[in-house]
Amino acid sequence: MTGIERVGVVGGGLMGSGIAEVNARAGKDVIVVESSPAAVDNARQRLTSSLERAESRGKIESAAAVLDRIRVVDDLTALADRDIVIEAIVEDEAAKTDLFRRLDEIVTSPDAILASNTSSIPIMKLAVATQRPSHVLGVHFFNPVPVLKLVELVPSLMTDAATTERARAFVQDDLGKNAIDCQDRAGFVVNALLIPFILSAIRMLESGFATAEDIDQGLVLGAAHPQGPLALADLIGLDTTKAVAESLYEEFKEPLYAAPPLLARMVEAGLLGRKTGRGFYTYG
Structure with missing residues (x-):
């Protein structure tokens, strides 16, 4: 007990x-x-x-x-x-x-x-x-x-x-x-792996490499993920995603942890994902 x-x-x-x-x-x-x-x-x-x-x-x-x-x-x-x-x-x-x-x-x-x-x-x-x-x-x-x-x-x-x-x-x-x-390091186990993955998807969208829908569908249908990285970022909250990225970057100074400009602009605009009704997708 x-x-x-x-x-x-x-x-x-x-x-x-x-x-x-x-x-x-x-x-x-x-x-x-x-x-x-x-x-x-x-x-x-x-x-x-x-x-x-x-x-x-x-x-x-x-x-x-x-x-x-x-x-x-x-x-x-x-x-x-x-x-x-x-x-x-x-x-x-x-x-x-x-x-x-x-x-x-x-x-x-x-x-x-x-x-x-x-x-x-x-x-x-x-x-x-x-x-x-x-x-x-x-x-x-x-x-x-x-x-x-x-x-x-x-x-x-x-x-x-x-x-x-x-x-x-x-x-x-x-x-x-x-x-x-987990060791007491920024991001612990899951976010130290997950956040760079999400940031990579945001950079892909930001560069015009693919649409949000195609990026997410690729991971859902091609890698059996339950949802794509951009939909997941909307669920987590883009403000939280950015905050975790900043903590990781402060600790490790690795470029893969740096928040992309698109993410920063969306947070500044209050487009935080599901909790505000709009992020990479729009929610009813």
């Missing part, structure tokens, strides 16, 4: 709400913290819609029963009694560092795990913002969280082995996910 029953999630967007959902479906007591009353309402609606959809498809018996295990609030101090807090806010190093500093002051149990769902920021940078770096690590879920089984576990140089093993048991035994181990 992991002893992790009270779970906190900071951020109620696509990733945060998904993390909250899988924990509540596993019987955990979950508190989600958002930044404002409006964001609280949005997170509640996102959770309700997802769980009602799961109920209608026979994935769970009762959406209402799962929702009863989730509280969504706009007060970070509500997380004081949590056994684990998983950060799932914007992919911004300064914002995450500030949050970990505050969580270190708020969460009372010395055994509590402070985890980040970051997809690219080195965990050490977050750990040293706290007085408990031995209990900080990356626990990186994948979107959509209720569907995808993978979680990357990313200890820093300062993370206790016992903390990593407790997190592994929580992810695998409690949540039913599959954990892989």
Whole structure:
């Protein structure tokens, strides 16, 4: 047994709400913290819609029963009694560092795990913002969280082995996910491979080499990918794709990690993919 029953999630967007959902479906007591009353309402609606959809498809018996295990609030101090807090806010190093500093002051149990769902920021940078770096690590879920089984576990140089093993048991035994181990390097395993692939597709489109539709169809029909790289970028969010690319480039200085100008211009224009209704494709 992991002893992790009270779970906190900071951020109620696509990733945060998904993390909250899988924990509540596993019987955990979950508190989600958002930044404002409006964001609280949005997170509640996102959770309700997802769980009602799961109920209608026979994935769970009762959406209402799962929702009863989730509280969504706009007060970070509500997380004081949590056994684990998983950060799932914007992919911004300064914002995450500030949050970990505050969580270190708020969460009372010395055994509590402070985890980040970051997809690219080195965990050490977050750990040293706290007085408990031995209990900080990356626990990186994948979107959509209720569907995808993978979680990357990313200890820093300062993370206790016992903390990593407790997190592994929580992810695998409690949540039913599959954990892989990653070095604390920007991008970890999946994004260090995936982001250059997506950036290459964007450069191909930008150069006029092929259309978005043909690039994606080529990978779907020719390589058995479930979706093409440009559609995947729209699903991830072009702002997140750019942020991960920038973290990778900052760490490794490899040209393949540099964000193409087209990606930068689309982010500046607010064309972020599915979440804004338009990216490389237009969504209804």
